């Protein structure tokens with residue numbers, strides 16, 4: 001049993017999620033890969049329990065909202081932009097096993113990490129990696145996520161073309177005040193138009209504000 005197992009199980013319970021043994025094994029493989037390669041590739045700025053809470057559980061905290069947003073959608077597709085080490089894309093793909101995912105990442109060594117992790121976690125059949133800049137991505141996705149990526153005003157015009165007409169963006173954000181300022185800049189700077197709502201995320205054992213900004217076209 002890994003030292004973080006209790007924390008992980010307890011946090012997943014608190015989020016109201018139910019993982020089976022296969023999903024816990026996939027998460028455990030992914031976490032081991034992160035810990036193995038982090039010193040070399042500088043993938044995330046945390047290790048041990050902090051890695052679990054700040055990155056794995058934080059990534060999973062949007063699952064109930066995503067399930068609501070995509071309920072009734074046939075075979076939905078999700079793109080995670082600027083996925084880095086696979087956050088939030090890989091934890092989400094483990095949780096949402098009926099969905100297909102695309103992880104978009106332009107930095108070669110991170111792409112190598114992602115492809116390796118997907119094979120080891122047995123996710124390669126429904127999770128792909130695009131080794132590309134966002135501006136080169138073709139396709140149409142039902143839901144787009146990103147976390148610790150560009151500010152919204154910098155990115156929404158580039159995301160709009162790859163979002164399905166009734167698609168939705170779930171942007172992981174921190175402080176509500178900061179998000180409000182970003183949204184003011186969206187109004188001023190973006191050509192694309194958006195309907196915005198926000199959900200306050202509760203991340204077990206994290207003493208920080210976390211928000212999910214939800215944007216529909218129009």
Ligand SMILES: C[S@@+](CC[C@H](N)C(=O)[O-])C[C@H]1O[C@@H](n2cnc3c(N)ncnc32)[C@H](O)[C@@H]1O
Pocket residue numbers: 044081082083084085086087088104105106107110132133134135146147148149
């Ligand atoms: C700060 S990291 C965040 C990684 C991950 N989402 C997380 O939450 O830990 C941002 C990542 O986005 C990637 N990135 C930045 N701009 C990009 C773009 N235009 N297209 C594709 N990837 C991009 C960077 O290479 C980097 O891996």
